[in-house]
Amino acid sequence: MFSERTIWKAIVVKSTLSMLGLQQIIGQESAIAALRSALKTAKLPGAYLLTGTAGTGRSFVATALAQAAMCLEPTSEPFDACGVCASCKLFLSGTHPDITHISAVGEKIQIWQLWDRDGKPPGILSRTLRYSPTVGAKRVYILHDVEKFTPSAANSILKVLEEPPSYVMFILLAMDSARTLPTITSRCTQIRLSTVSQSQLEEYLQGNLSLTASDAAIIAAYSEGRIGQAVQMANNPNVMREINEVLAFSLSAASAPLGAALKVAEQMRKLAGQMKATVQLDVPDAAEEGEGSTKERAARFQFTALFELLMLFYRDLLMLSATAGNCKIAHPAHRTEMISLSQRGGPFRWQACLEAILIAQRRLEANASISLITEVLSMSLLECPE
Ligand SMILES: [Zn+2]
Known part of the structure; x- marks a missing residue:
């Protein structure tokens, strides 16, 4: 019923910064278990595709995953970011140099956002991909709205998605894999996010965002289990x-x-x-x-x-x-x-x-x-x- 939106991403990413790691995510047990198991074995895929309808918290999960993957001293049972190492501190302050968000400029994600043309900026991948991370255990790129890649931009990243440098992790976000180019989906490990139950969401809003029981009830009902949307509402x-x-x-x-x-x-x-x-x-x-x-x-x-x-x-x-x-x-x-x-x-x-x-x-x-x-x-x- 709700369409994808531009504004909430930034807000959810910002609100995530005050919280910690994968443990803050509710209602996505199977997705988080799969991510934790990959993180634990150090056989982390080079590219993840997180799908879910608008408001299910794709940005939220992506940033928590990024923090956990970049953490220098992750906890083991369960696997999560430690919250205190140099990488986590920078992450929580919102100034981590090894995480890059890429989203549409206007309606599309263009090739010049990714790669320099004739050696000229601002191609972010041209400028950073070849360098190992400066602080964290990984260099992470979060690509929002994969549906918005122009065909040339999409084709230009196929090779790096297939064989990214060992220190790089790409996290791609999309509404659903059916609307994403098959050449991209086939190169990523897919994680599908679902909506969470209303009571789980209410509990989360009261416990983590200090909402009153009645405010939590109406926001949980309005957002219909989409935690990203609920968090955005609660923060405004x-x-x-x-x-x-x-x-x-x-x-x-x-x-x-x-x-x-x-x-x-x-x-x-x-x-x-x-x-x-x-x-x-x-x-x-x-x-x-x-x-x-x-x-x-x-x-x-x-x-x-x-x-x-x-x-x-x-x-x-x-x-x-x-x-x-x-x-x-x-x-x-x-x-x-x-x-x-x-x-x-x-x-x-x-x-x-x-x-x-x-x-x-x-x-x-x-x-x-x-x-x-x-x-x-x-x-x-x-x-x-x-
Ligand atoms: Zn840490």
Whole structure:
């Protein structure tokens, strides 16, 4: 449902720096076990391809793997970065000279980013590949968005992926291997990342990022097990502010009379217009964007984020109504209020509301008028079909 995005990578990489090694990764047990076993035997592949949908934490795992591979005195049971050697210290300060991130400039990763032309910079591989690491045990290159390699850039790295110098490790990141050139995938050891369970994610957000139980619940629900997305949300205080504004709107709209529909539609448009932090998480890269002006597209992403949050709210009401209040919800801090609200309609009313939001989202994707979408949606949310 969410497309790849440019902004979160940098944030996740930054947030990872304050933490330590592979032990911080949750919910990827088989992937981490495979990485640890390769690290332990010192038969580390020269090139890894990490795949997983947006927000599953590919950058997160890649940086933890890089730290562990570069560490000078790794722990053995289980294998991990020590956190105190010269390499780990530089890594944690974000200034390690032996790790290089390569990502798209504009929409593509171009050959000139990798190799010098006529001896001129900035070809990063031309300038660094032949030198053994200065501090760490490995020189690591993290190549983000492998799908964005131009064909010539992709072809230019086949040889080094096949036979990298013994001190080099490449970590390539992609959404899925099907969208990556087979010549590249065949030269890499593939590790597939999955989403994690909501309860695992909640526990992680509370334990590692000090979120309250209620903030962790809503962020875990919104990010649907994608830890990279959850970490990014947790690190941005404006996200919770926006989520709470949508919640306040949802609570008042769910008990508003039908006559207030146009006013509610107007509030909905105003609210979507104010959503900035939550929307940044979902803005796809330029290459994947459709037609229309940037402003129009931005507005549609804002409505998508708003609709996602409305879905969580009405899902809570449906579940509370169907289970007589005996279920886990995404808004635990407002449980009492939501239980009494859920009793104002039966499960069919809340199910109809969810369907109305899904229809609104489809109309949004079909470029229907935003005024019309919000007015029809408000009437459906306010009207009681029973
Ligand atoms: Zn170390």
